[in-house]
Amino acid sequence: MQYGALSHIDVSYDKKHLILQDLNLEFNKGELLSLLGPSGCGKTTTLRVIAGLIETNAGTFTLDGVDMTHIPVHKRDFGLVFQSYALFPHLTVFDNIAFGLKQRKCSTQETVEKVKSMMEICGISGYEKRFPKQLSGGQRQRVALARALVIEPKLLLLDEPLSNLDAQLRVQMRSTIKRIQQELGITTVFVTHDQEECFSISDRVAIMDKGRIEQCDTPQVIYANPACEMIARFVGFKNFFPISTAERIGLSVPQERMNALLWCIRPEKIDLVDLQSAMCIGTVEVRTYLGESYQYEVKTELGTMIVASSLHPPKAVGEQVGLNIAPEHVVFLDR
Numbered sequence: 001m002q003y004g005a006l007s008h009i010d011v012s013y014d015k016k017h018l019i020l021q022d023l024n025l026e027f028n029k030g031e032l033l034s035l036l037g038p039s040g041c042g043k044t045t046t047l048r049v050i051a052g053l054i055e056t057n058a059g060t061f062t063l064d065g066v067d068m069t070h071i072p073v074h075k076r077d078f079g080l081v082f083q084s085y086a087l088f089p090h091l092t093v094f095d096n097i098a099f100g101l102k103q104r105k106c107s108t109q110e111t112v113e114k115v116k117s118m119m120e121i122c123g124i125s126g127y128e129k130r131f132p133k134q135l136s137g138g139q140r141q142r143v144a145l146a147r148a149l150v151i152e153p154k155l156l157l158l159d160e161p162l163s164n165l166d167a168q169l170r171v172q173m174r175s176t177i178k179r180i181q182q183e184l185g186i187t188t189v190f191v192t193h194d195q196e197e198c199f200s201i202s203d204r205v206a207i208m209d210k211g212r213i214e215q216c217d218t219p220q221v222i223y224a225n226p227a228c229e230m231i232a233r234f235v236g237f238k239n240f241f242p243i244s245t246a247e248r249i250g251l252s253v254p255q256e257r258m259n260a261l262l263w264c265i266r267p268e269k270i271d272l273v274d275l276q277s278a279m280c281i282g283t284v285e286v287r288t289y290l291g292e293s294y295q296y297e298v299k300t301e302l303g304t305m306i307v308a309s310s311l312h313p314p315k316a317v318g319e320q321v322g323l324n325i326a327p328e329h330v331v332f333l334d335r
Contacts, residue, residue, distance in 0.1 A: 003029040003187055004050075004155065009059035011045055011211075019045050020211045023059070027189065027204075032181050034190045034198040037208035038234070043191045044159055046208070050189060051157050052076050063154060076155075079148030079186075083160040085140045087132040093119075093143050094128040100151040114150050121180060122146040138169045145177070149184065156181070156188040162197065170194075174201050195235055199223065207231050228335045229262060237264045237331070238306040245302045249279045251327060260332035267295060267308035269329035272315065278322025280305075284315050298323065 004027045011020040020042050027033040035043035048054040050061060052073035060069045068076060087096050094115055101111045119125050122142045132140055141161060148156060158177070162170045178201040181188050192198045198205055199219035206216040215227040226232035229240065243260050246253055253260060275281055282300035293310040298321060305323060315321055 001029045002026050004063040005061070006046070006049065007060045007062070009046075009049060009061070010057040011042075011049060011054060012057050015057070018057075018211055020049070020056075023211065023213060025206055025213055025216065027187065030185045030187055031203040032178065032188045032190060032201060034192060034202040034205045035208060036192060036195060036198045036205050036234075039193060041208040042211040043193075043208050045211075047157055047159050047189060047191045050155070051078060051080060077151070077153055079151060079153035079156040081141075081144045081148045081156070081158045081161045083163050085132075085144040085164075087140060087143060087147075089132050091131070092128065093124065093130050093132075093135070096132070096143055097147045097150055099147060104151065115146075118146045118150040121183065122149075123176065137165050138173055141165065141173055142176070145180065149180070149186070153186070156186050158188065158190045160191055160193070162192070162194075170197065177201060199235075207234065225331060226333070229264075229333050232264050232331060232333060236266055238267050239270070240264045240333075241302050243332070246330075248302065249325065251325065251330060253332060257332040257334070260334050262333045264331050264333060265325055265329055267306045268293075269326065270305060270307045271324040271326070272307065272309050272311055273322045273324045275320065275322040277324070279325055280323045282321060282323060284317050284319050284321060287314065287317050296321075 006023055006025040009020050009023040010018055012018045023046065035046055037043050045054060049056055052071060056069065060067060062068060097115045097118060098111050101114060122145055124139060124142045124146065127135065127139065135143065162173050165173060174197055190202065202219055204216060205219055205222055206213045207222065208214065209230050215222055215231055222231065223235055226235055226237065240262050243253065243263055246263050251263065280300050280302065282298035282305060284296050285299050286297035288295040293308050294314045296307045296309065296315060298305045298307055300323065307323065
């Protein structure tokens with residue numbers, strides 16, 4: 001069910017160069033929607049428009065049937081978690097989390113009950129009297145999350161909240177965020193540049209480029225059927241060839257994709273096979289060890305193909321190899 005919508009949003013900092021251009025985005029009640037894209041694509045600007053931190057040049061933002069376009073940030077009743085956590089260093093964990101409740105003139109008893117409940121949900125019970133400098137990065141992130149959620153916001157906005165954490169803690173915290181979001185059923189907009197992080201926790205993903213949304217769908221659909229070359233490259237496709245080369249290796253272009261310009265495939269979807277049964281033959285030019293598999297750069301008649309394979313023993317540089325491409329793993333792109 002549609003809960004919020006950005007409609008025909010334009011944003012320009014200098015009234016000449018548009019950061020967002022005719023941007024349209026809808027999100028549903030209770031879902032976690034991520035904004036994903038390369039640096040400078042406009043995803044943080046979009047989040048700041050939703051938060052009320054940036055004025056638009058054109059367009060509207062509605063939430064639950066209410067026009068929020070000109071409502072100031074302090075009256076939007078949203079929860080915000082930033083990359084820097086933005087905790088008050090002179091306040092204890094308890095007082096940091098309770099800050100929004102005190103601003104709303106909640107009673108002492110209600111404040112204590114809500115803060116303790118949210119600390120338990122976020123896994124930081126027992127840290128009430130500590131100060132931010134006494135906490136790890138993951139603990140500070142949980143405090144920031146608890147502070148944003150304790151006011152029971154209409155919308156939770158997360159701007160690159162995990163980027164300051166190490167790799168192992170990022171995995172742990174993204175699971176925590178998803179668990180809490182599902183447990184509370186809170187509508188969430190999450191900004192990240194990390195595709196793996198985004199796909200692991202999102203109900204839907206809006207991929208942005210140059211101030212526009214190029215594709216908005218479930219992670220599964222985007223992963224299997226990217227809408228354009230930019231998205232395909234962003235989500236892990238590394239082999240792109242002109243459509244004219246498809247028939248040379250026996251690939252048939254579907255009738256509905258006859259206008260396609262390119263075909264592409266992921267490295268792990270290309271099979272290494274015997275030369276006799278190969279659709280294409282090439283020579284290994286580079287071999288890279290990836291841990292569970294090897295990545296090969298294979299020179300073929302079509303150009304260099306990037307192939308990932310866990311076959312052992314691994315192929316050697318200079319070795320001739322056969323390649324097979326299953327049609328169901330090929331994506332045809334018209335832009």
